[in-house]
Amino acid sequence: MYIENFKLIKYRNYDYIDENFSKNFNILIGLNAQGKTNLLEAIYYLSTGKSYRPVRDNDLIKWNSNFFNINGIFCNCIGKIQLEIIYKNTDIVNKEVRINGIKKNKISELLGNFTSVLFAPEDLYIIKGSPADRRRLLDNDIAQVSPVYFIKMQKYNRILNQRNSLLRKICKNRGSIDELEIWNQQFIELSKDIIQRRLKVLEKLVPLTRLMQRKLTNGEENLEIKYLFSKKEEIKSNNDIDELLNAEYENLRKEEIIRGITLFGPHRDDYSILLNGMNLKSFGSQGQHRTAVLAIKLAELEFFKAETGEYPVLLLDDVLSELDKNRREHLIQTIKNKEIQCFITTTENLTVELDNSSAKRFNINQGKLIEM
Ligand SMILES: Nc1ncnc2c1ncn2[C@@H]1O[C@H](COP(=O)(O)OP(=O)(O)OP(=O)(O)O)[C@@H](O)[C@H]1O
Ligand SMILES: [Mg+2]
Known part of the structure; x- marks a missing residue:
């Protein structure tokens, strides 16, 4: 799939393109x-x-304006599709999605129409950051190919908030344990569903990631991603999730009531990333971190293709200059061979060999784009 035409109005430092x-x-x-x-x-x-x-939509509006508009025409194997977001902060705040000009009831209806894989400097937090960083980055990606996952996560966050507020009440002797039991059933049910969905994605993504890492390092590095239940216990199979969740509930019950907060569930899980059997976060070099993230992103291209039938659009922000020559060429060759649409940002004219028939170059200056 590719973007044929793109319009921006009053978005960040863009007035109109x-x-x-x-x-x-x-x-x-x-x-x-x-x-x-x-x-x-x-x-x-x-x-x-x-x-x-992590910004609010209001921050995306160009300063001294009160709305922004993003509009793209995409080509896929079926035909063309037009996607549009209109965000207004006038008397009332209003965010609207339009698909082929028709207003949709929910923002989530946008998901799955156009997929993209982004590699930006912040993605290194997949390795270096907190469990929350890893969960956010992978959750965003899973949601693109599985709108159902996105909806389940929204529901989970709602129930989590309600469970937390009940625990706070119980902590202050103002809530009932019986009510907690009722919430708990629903909470565990949904937790199980989300973990199962994450495991299913890992099952497909991990072998692809391993393959990409081997290609990028001439077979020298073996990359593994594991799902860590409650940040400690690796889970592979779907069978024991119920048991684990119930056991964790029993273990943490007292502490949850004392602290007035939920201490288990998919919002407390993590992923461990291992390189040749060692924890990459603790032992990897800068270049190894970058290469591992690149391997995950390249694996996502294949994963998205398998799930949706189309390659996503690849967005590379400030990435090429940080990779060594071999890894950079491997990346460019991969994109070329697969005919993936790719946007690459750089502060200088790229030295990578690209013939003009397949590349357009734009100069960006104070929110204006000029084709070179
Ligand atoms: N809501 C906004 N309205 C107007 N300008 C904004 C808004 N948000 C951010 N900017 C400005 O947009 C400018 C460009 O930001 P951007 O991050 O896209 O730069 P960049 O070209 O990627 O730079 P770098 O090479 O440093 O990464 C910044 O100077 C910032 O102040
Ligand atoms: Mg930048």
């Missing part, structure tokens, strides 16, 4: 703070209905 992109490489060249990342952020927004950065 209307651009036709190459269906292969689009190189976005500009000095610092000109709008390269903002453009990738806007493209990504159309695949998930939100920014990949």
Whole structure:
């Protein structure tokens, strides 16, 4: 799938752009703070209905304006589709999704229409960051190919909030344990469903990641990702999740009531990332972290293709300059061979060999795009 036309109005430092992109490489060249990342952020927004950065929609509106609009025309194997987001902060705040001009009731209806894989500097937090960083990055990606997962996560967060508020009440002797038992059933049921969905994704993603890492390192490095229940116990199979969740409930019951907060469930799980059997976070070099994230992203290209029938659009923010020559060429070759549409940001003209028939180059200067 590829973006044919893209319009932005009043988004971040963009006043108005209307651009036709190459269906292969689009190189976005500009000095610092000109709008390269903002453009990738806007493209990504159309695949998930939100920014990949932890910001509020209001912050995305161009200063001194009260709305933004993102509009893309995408080509896939079936035909063309137009996706549009209109966000207004006028008398009332209003966010609207339109697909082929028709207003949709829910933002989640956007999911699955256009998929993208983004590799930005913050993605290194998959390795270096907290469990919450790892969960957020993988959750965002799973949601793109599984809108149901997104809806389940929303429901889970609602129930979690209610369970937490009940625990706080019980902690202050104002709530009933019987009520907790009722919530608990629903909570465990949904927790199990979410963990099962995550395991299913890992089952497909891990072998692909292993393969990509071996390709990137000439077979020298073996990358493994494991699901850690409650940040400690590895789970592989679906069978024992019920038991684990119930056991954890019993173990933590007293502490949950004393602290007035939920201490188990998918919002407390983690992923461990191992390189040649060692914890990558503790032992890997900078380059190994970067390569591992790249392997995960390349694996996602294949995973998305298998799930949706189309390659996603690849967004590479500030990535190429940090990779060594071999890894950079491998990446470019992979994209070329698979005919994936790719957006690459850089502060200088890329030295990578790209023939002009497959690449368009744009200069970005203070929120204006000029094709070179
Ligand atoms: N809501 C907004 N309205 C107007 N300008 C904004 C808004 N949000 C961010 N900006 C500005 O957008 C500019 C460009 O940001 P962006 O992150 O896209 O730069 P960049 O080209 O990726 O730079 P770098 O090479 O440093 O990564 C920044 O100077 C920032 O102040
Ligand atoms: Mg940037």
